[in-house]
Amino acid sequence: MDKITYIDLFAGAGGLSEGFKTAGFDPIAHVEIDQAACKTLTTRSSYHYLKEQNNLEIYNDYITGVIGRKELYKYIPNEIADSIINLGICEENNLEIFRQIDNQLSIKDIKEVDLIVGGPPCQAYSLVGRARSEHNMRRDPRNFLYVQYANYLERYNPKMFVFENVLGLLSAGSGIYLENMRKLFKKKGYSIEIFRVNAENFGVLQMRKRLIIIGWKEDFIPNIPNFDRYKSDINSFVNSAFDDLPELEDGQGSKICTYSSISNKYLEKAEIRNGNEFITQHVTRPHTIQDKEIYKIAVDKWNNKMERLNYNDLPDRLKTHKNRTSFVDRFKVVANNLQSSQTVVAHIAKDGHYYIHPDIEQNRSISVREAARLQSFPDSFYFEGVKEGTNRTAAFKQIGNAVPPLMAKIIAQQIKEIL
Structure with a gap:
């Protein structure tokens, strides 16, 4: 046929x-x-x-x-x-x-x-x-x-x-x-x-x-x-998309790295971890000291109280945005204990504030590969830029629009x- x-x-x-x-x-x-x-x-x-x-x-x-x-x-x-x-x-x-x-x-x-x-x-x-x-x-x-x-x-x-x-x-x-x-x-x-x-x-x-x-x-x-x-x-919790990936700090990662643990049922059923012995594009963006301080507050608030951070509740020294009435959830944790994350959109290419990793020790926004997994892209899927390289911004934009x-x-x- x-x-x-x-x-x-x-x-x-x-x-x-x-x-x-x-x-x-x-x-x-x-x-x-x-x-x-x-x-x-x-x-x-x-x-x-x-x-x-x-x-x-x-x-x-x-x-x-x-x-x-x-x-x-x-x-x-x-x-x-x-x-x-x-x-x-x-x-x-x-x-x-x-x-x-x-x-x-x-x-x-x-x-x-x-x-x-x-x-x-x-x-x-x-x-x-x-x-x-x-x-x-x-x-x-x-x-x-x-x-x-x-x-x-x-x-x-x-x-x-x-x-x-x-x-x-x-x-x-x-x-x-x-x-x-x-x-x-x-x-x-x-x-x-x-x-x-x-x-x-x-x-x-x-x-x-x-x-x-x-x-x-x-x-x-x-x-x-x-x-x-x-x-x-096919269903699970968001942590299933993250738990076999190596821990990273902000600004870290490389074109390829190895898995930190064996696969899980979700990754197998969704055909995300599909036979490769390595991971591509598990790379993160760098953050300012101020942003990382806000990230820790947001993660601590979610992990210990199951509450989202309202921008107006931050200490005054951390508030730099004049708009205090809309987008007050501009800093948001990707909660690993829920069955779905917030929508991954192309704006992730500009900053990662709306996609904070749930591990307070890593203290960063999610990596290119983590965003791709939330979109259900298989690990073998490589996102290009116009030029060769890690192409983090181009990859985030393509993932968010997909x-x-x-x-x-x-x-x-x-x-x-x-x-």
């Missing part, structure tokens, strides 16, 4: 794609504007290709620094590298993107596309983004990227599509954007069903609420499960049964 094919639009680092790939789908192309994320997609595509060739030693040689990135890519067929399209989806670029996707279809002798997945950037629909915008983001061109998404549906006529975005899409423009989406998709020949999902119900150790829109061609009626009510048997692969895989498995 031929593999089911898909195109990934607004691909980011490939969290959504990772779920579909591990569920047995075959990617035709990934389209992404961010250059660092495209490097990540190429490296991950290299991993999957070498794994299928039973030749992961080459990938491991790259991760451990034996060979460089350019040398890694030499082992990969050109069509795999060419399937990562580093362009922004817009009217000016669409013809070139179409040309490159069509070239992939021709090389792979694919007659039809089964699925399109992806979700446009969410800032224009998010409640926080709108609150910070002078015009409530009404003038943001990202409000209308769904029109571009529809152009790709019309061009490639997939049987189904999966569209991911933030819950704020429900209320953006008083609901007009979502209603216009429904009408436009209908015009292109697709019916849709909208699901409000929480990643923790899919086994992800993170509270991450999102919209998943499933669309299908109107010439068949799929039996789509109710993802709103899905409940995975769809959790574990949630994506479960959705993909259900779509696979339908197709």
